Amino acid sequence: KAGVTQTPRYLIKTRGQQVTLSCSPISGHRSVSWYQQTPGQGLQFLFEYFSETQRNKGNFPGRFSGRQFSNSRSEMNVSTLELGDSALYLCASSLADREYEQYFGPGTRLTVT
Amino acid sequence: GQNIDQPTEMTATEGAIVQINCTYQTSGFNGLFWYQQHAGEAPTFLSYNVLDGLEEKGRFSSFLSRSKGYSYLLLKELQMKDSASYLCAVKPRYGGATNKLIFGTGTLLAVQP
Numbered sequence: 001k002a003g004v005t006q007t008p009r010y011l012i013k014t015r016g017q018q019v020t021l022s023c024s025p026i027s028g029h030r031s032v033s034w035y036q037q038t039p040g041q042g043l044q045f046l047f048e049y050f051s052e053t054q055r056n057k058g059n060f061p062g063r064f065s066g067r068q069f070s071n072s073r074s075e076m077n078v079s080t081l082e083l084g085d086s087a088l089y090l091c092a093s094s095l096a097d098r099e100y101e102q103y104f105g106p107g108t109r110l111t112v113t
Numbered sequence: 114g115q116n117i118d119q120p121t122e123m124t125a126t127e128g129a130i131v132q133i134n135c136t137y138q139t140s141g142f143n144g145l146f147w148y149q150q151h152a153g154e155a156p157t158f159l160s161y162n163v164l165d166g167l168e169e170k171g172r173f174s175s176f177l178s179r180s181k182g183y184s185y186l187l188l189k190e191l192q193m194k195d196s197a198s199y200l201c202a203v204k205p206r207y208g209g210a211t212n213k214l215i216f217g218t219g220t221l222l223a224v225q226p
Contacts, residue, residue, distance in 0.1 A: 004155075031212050033212050033213065033214075035216075040218075041218070042200070042216050042217060042218035042219055043156075043200065043202075043214075043216040044216070045213050045214065045215065048211060048212055048213055050210070055210070055211055055212075056211045056212075056213045058213070090155065090156070092212070094212055100144055100146070100161050100163075100204070101158050101161070102158065102212060102214070103158070104148075104155035104156045104157070105155055106154065106155050107155060
């Protein structure tokens with residue numbers, strides 16, 4: 001069974017640009033969550049989707065947005081990039097009926113210059 | 114407020130036992146998780162506690178005391194491959210279903226020969 005996949009794995013962008021990251025959950029998983037990981041702050045919750053609906057949102061500015069498609073794949077978008085957005089962006093998926101166990105993807109390493 | 118504290122770094126010897134502590138203060142409680150993250154890799158699920166007591170899984174055990182807002186992860190018979198960051202995370206209780214986790218900043222464990 002394939003794990004959670006994220007594309008691209010590495011990305012370099014310039015301040016002011018926007019970026020879209022993609023996450024494909026494990027087959028059959030309907031819940032996808034996104035986290036930002038930085039050395040100082042650790043993993044911080046961005047948002048969560050279930051059956052194409054945003055179920056929860058973290059304390060990030062409106063520049064961070066996301067969506068989920070009918071096949072459970074999810075994308076997140078960051079507009080007007082800032083240097084502080086440089087981080088590892090992780091997504092995690094889980095089965096609807098075993099929501100305590102989340103499986104993380106390898107992450108997208110975003111560097112903003 | 115929501116706060117999760119765990120030591121930043123720990124060092125232990127191969128073959129020994131190490132205990133990584135985690136204290137938390139969150140808005141409601143719906144479970145405590147431990148994840149392992151090797152450098153440059155995705156976090157992987159280790160354990161889940163929702164009731165007080167000890168959960169054992171092979172060389173790893175996790176303990177929870179909800180009244181004290183306290184958990185620990187116990188690693189026995191340490192191996193070099195156990196060198197990793199160990200993340201404590203709490204699922205807060207909300208009105209609806211959610212997979213949102215609040216993470217501590219992680220404990221970097223170095224296992225020495």
